[in-house]
Amino acid sequence: xxxxxxxxxxxxxxxxxxxxxxxxxxxxxxxxxxxxxxxxxxxxxxxxxxxxxxxxxxxxxxxxxxxxxxxxxxxxxxxxxxxxxxxxxxxxxxxxxxxxxxxxxxxxxxxxxxxxxxxxxxxxxxxxxxxxxxxxxxxxxxxxxxxxxxxxxxxxxxxxxxxxxxxxxxxxxxxxxxxxxxxxxxxxxxxxxxxxxxxxxxxxxxxxxx
Amino acid sequence: xxxxxxxxxxxxxxxxxxxxxxxxxxxxxxxxxxxxxxxxxxxxxxxxxxxxxxxxxxxxxxxxxxxxxxxxxxxxxxxxxxxxxxxxxxxxxxxxxxxxxxxxxxxxxxxxxxxxxxxxxxxxxxxxxxxxxxxxxxxxx
Numbered sequence: 089x090x091x092x093x094x095x096x097x098x099x100x101x102x103x104x105x106x107x108x109x110x111x112x113x114x115x116x117x118x119x120x121x122x123x124x125x126x127x128x129x130x131x132x133x134x135x136x137x138x139x140x141x142x143x144x145x146x147x148x149x150x151x152x153x154x155x156x157x158x159x160x161x162x163x164x165x166x167x168x169x170x171x172x173x174x175x176x177x178x179x180x181x182x183x184x185x186x187x188x189x190x191x192x193x194x195x196x197x198x199x200x201x202x203x204x205x206x207x208x209x210x211x212x213x214x215x216x217x218x219x220x221x222x223x224x225x226x227x228x229x230x231x232x233x234x235x236x237x238x239x240x241x242x243x244x245x246x247x248x249x250x251x252x253x254x255x256x257x258x259x260x261x262x263x264x265x266x267x268x269x270x271x272x273x274x275x276x277x278x279x280x281x282x283x284x285x286x287x288x289x290x291x292x293x294x295x296x297x298x
Numbered sequence: 299x300x301x302x303x304x305x306x307x308x309x310x311x312x313x314x315x316x317x318x319x320x321x322x323x324x325x326x327x328x329x330x331x332x333x334x335x336x337x338x339x340x341x342x343x344x345x346x347x348x349x350x351x352x353x354x355x356x357x358x359x360x361x362x363x364x365x366x367x368x369x370x371x372x373x374x375x376x377x378x379x380x381x382x383x384x385x386x387x388x389x390x391x392x393x394x395x396x397x398x399x400x401x402x403x404x405x406x407x408x409x410x411x412x413x414x415x416x417x418x419x420x421x422x423x424x425x426x427x428x429x430x431x432x433x434x435x436x437x438x439x
Contacts, residue, residue: 129346136338137327154337161345229329236326239319258316259323290315297318 142255146188160184178269242292253281
């Protein structure tokens with residue numbers, strides 16, 4: 089091999105090899121990113137409806153709940169997508185719970201200010217809140233709505249932490265450890281909040297619910 | 299997710315009250331109207347589409363970029379002077395353009411994803427070591 093051949097072949101061959109290696113890295117990374125996006129999509133699709141209802145019960149307003157859920161989705165995807173998949177549920181619900189708490193605080197302050205100025209409290213419009221889906225028998229639907237409205241009213245009467253513990257454990261089905269992670273407290277606190285919530289709800293909802 | 303839910307439920311050893319409240323909740327979830335479901339779908343897709351926004355990785359990328367450039371500069375720059383003797387012009391021609399090319403790739407492409415691949419640089423370094431003596435002697439021979 090002459091010097092000229094070496095100069096001509098060596099850099100060219102290395103460059104091709106490097107290029108292949110680099111494009112291999114990129115395509116592998118692209119596949120991984122696509123798979124992760126699909127897993128994220130599946131996770132969010134699996135929790136979004138219950139998350140919306142939990143946020144709606146917490147805020148008393150569907151539009152606001154929708155904003156909070158979207159905010160939690162954006163936050164999870166933007167900040168925590170690289171975390172292990174098992175952590176997504178507690179992380180997502182921790183973000184959502186924090187957002188709901190902030191919303192509740194803002195609402196409390198707003199209502200207090202409104203009451204100083206003599207305005208009536210800015211509660212949710214029950215007509216606007218009512219779902220417009222009309223499947224099933226009207227009697228059954230009406231009963232279901234009334235049942236849930238009663239339960240929601242009882243839940244809204246609970247302290248925020250009890251409400252969160254009950255909804256995350258009972259509605260979302262998180263275990264104690266993940267509920268603790270979502271609420272940012274100890275597992276013992278979760279058990280206490282949950283037990284008190286269940287006790288208070290039984291007392292408020294009456295004999296027919298037991 | 300469903301498995302986790304069921305695990306959580308079994309763990310509680312709950313009674314009829316919890317079961318009833320959960321059933322009421324699940325029914326209310328199932329009763330969500332099409333417009334709401336559509337909004338949720340759009341919200342999810344928007345969140346996933348915005349995935350490329352600033353995340354935790356973005357914060358260390360400029361630092362990593364600067365560090366990689368500094369390492370490359372230190373690794374390549376001083377070696378050029380002793381390794382380009384007048385007596386071995388072919389070796390100088392064979393080595394210097396590659397190194398220049400490597401730096402050029404890094405400087406011109408400004409591909410932050412590639413810069414994040416430290417594995418690539420480890421490979422490149424190993425390749426460089428491997429190439430050193432044989433490549434030089436090959437060129438000379």
